Amino acid sequence: MSRRAVLITGAGQRLGAATASRLMDEGWFVFIHVNSSLDAAQKLLEESMTRNGNGCGHVLQADLTVDSQLQRLVEDVKNHTIVAQNGLAGMVHNASFYSKSKFEETSLETYRNLNRLHMEAPYFLTQELLPELKAAEGAVVGIVDTSWGKAWEGLSHYTSSKAGLRQLMLNLAGELSPTVTVNCVAPGAIMAADWESEHFTNVLKRVPMGRSGNASDIAAAVHHLLESPHLSGQVLHIDGGWSLNDT
Template sequence: MPVLRECVRVADSKMMEKDAKPDGALQGRVALVTGAAKRIGRAVAVRLAEEGADVVVHYRGSKEKAAEAVAEIEKIGRRAVAVQADLGDVSQIKRLIAEAGKQFGRLDILVNSAANFLPASIVSTTEQVWDASLGTNLKAPFFCAQAAAPLLKRSRGAIINFADVGGLLAWTGYIPHCVSKAGVIMLTRCLAKELAPEVRVNAIAPGTITMPGDPPEWEEDFIKRAPLLRSGRPSDVAETVVFLVRSEFITGQVIVVDGGRTL
């Protein structure tokens, strides 16, 4: 009888543990999401936590928002830590990845979400704008991948890069941005070959993604060109990240999440 009671107690405590930490497909995995303090990056970080992952929340300037993201993830029952770095500086990228690996002892998923979106036509493009666009949007994902590759190989992990429909369509007034995001698409293919078979590398090219509080004109303007008659939500992108993380026979691909905009 005491043995039975003990079994019940163990089962009860296991159920309580389960309540606090729901099982998920990514339980025991660790994800690093760059630019995760707010907007899409945050939605991705929280969604990966819902799937069971512990998360390193990278931020550059949004310290308070990063702390909020950490608290949101901890509330789900996962571990999270915020790490600051300016991804324009390769030495800071190396520190970020080393810190990410140290925090939870492994790294399974790298999501390169941080980016800028600088308008610049052929006339207004300065060297500074060109370097800032290409530096944050293209150079940084490469050096994040390079630094994370040994950890990701060990865990047979995955990289998700963020392109943009602007990397497929030539937008007037956004030359460096479009070039940087077109570069992300080729970077994804090159990395997928270089890092196979251990690490899968894919990209997402979102159309306009709106959040609560964004000017309504953004959605109105997008709807004119998107057959599905709405703009995207951060959850549309976050679900695609989860899909790509789980899809073990897909690498080097770009999934366009744009409500049909590029059709």
Template sequence: MTSTTTTSTTTSTPRVAIITGASQGIGAALVSGYRKLGYAVAANSRTIGDGDDPMVLAVPGDIAQPGVGQRIVDAALEQFGRVDTVVNNAGIFIPKAFVDYTDDEFDAITGVNLRGFFEVSRAAVGAMLSHGEGGHLVTISTTLVEHANSAVPSALASLTKGGLNAATRALAIEYAGRGIRSNAVSLGVIRTPMHEPSAYDALAKLHPVGRVGEVSDVVDAVLYLENASFVTGEILHLDGGQSAGH
């Protein structure tokens, strides 16, 4: 007697994360972190190129330019069919005396930090509302917003990132009833390509724990928030105690 077993296979669409500033440093590590969680990823930066992973969609574009944020979300929807998370990681940080900032620097910083956040998040929240399964916004901020330091003058970082902290809380409340969470990770100094290696000993002194943060610390914090379904409206300080005092 011969028995026949019929196997049916179903393909479920994975959750999908959009990550900006994804070509290097924290952004590239976040792409790997979300892939380990099983997410498909739409990865954006100005110069990002295709890789070997079919579940990572490279979407090049400058998010400071009008329309690029919508294009990133549209590309994610076309490729993967949904958007569940946005990590607003891209940002520009230029520390200098307030009176020395130029109009071009103002346009560059506000373009990426504010327009980029606004356009990507607006389009993504619209997509999340359409599929009706909630979602998550995570925004990378800086502890300098609450803990200004005369050794690191950066008023434009505070102007933009402080606004993003406020928007993080506002969106958390506006969409709590629709299952969309909104959180931020407020960073101290992290060991990334934006700092000269020779500067880390001095930068470590900004943090009571006596070291700078690592990229892996940031990934751990973002993925904690991703999995923390009861946390929304939170500004999570990842700064070695800097925001608590010195």
């Protein structure tokens, strides 16, 4: 069987890194995209090569809010031998920037950058690499969240751009069928940001499973969606049942 290649954005740290690691262990060739976490990504790749042998991935750097860097990322993926030969079997839109600020104090520039990161970059990457995705009858996964239809204080800029990504993925699930599957993973409370530990502890009180999830839970969900050719147009909540209690 030919080698399957996947691009994961924002994969140098945290949930993206766990997903990259899982997929390399499962035999995928992973393009580990980073913005600033070059050293962490290189270490992740070296550790995987120790377990799985050479040639299980490649680190690529780009600021996804900058058009010229997005274009270079596309070229780097397209021109890689494994993609030129086998196409691109997976694309995971994981890169994100999570910050809290009052609506009145959040600048238009901040909002535009989040829209670029959560919506424009996934749109552009999927569009530009569509021939390669089609060639491999590939799968696209958007990492969204559980905020859909809710009002989260101080997070309008974040939740609305994530809602845009969710809708983009669902629309593409229709448009790209039957060749390419498109799904979302919606993590609940998995790994707190530095600034939200108190809020995170309070959230966990409303999670039926009574605890946070693990990065490996997200990695397993992404792996499942990438390898399920009859699964498309779904949003898989990995949230310990949190959505049941938070209306």
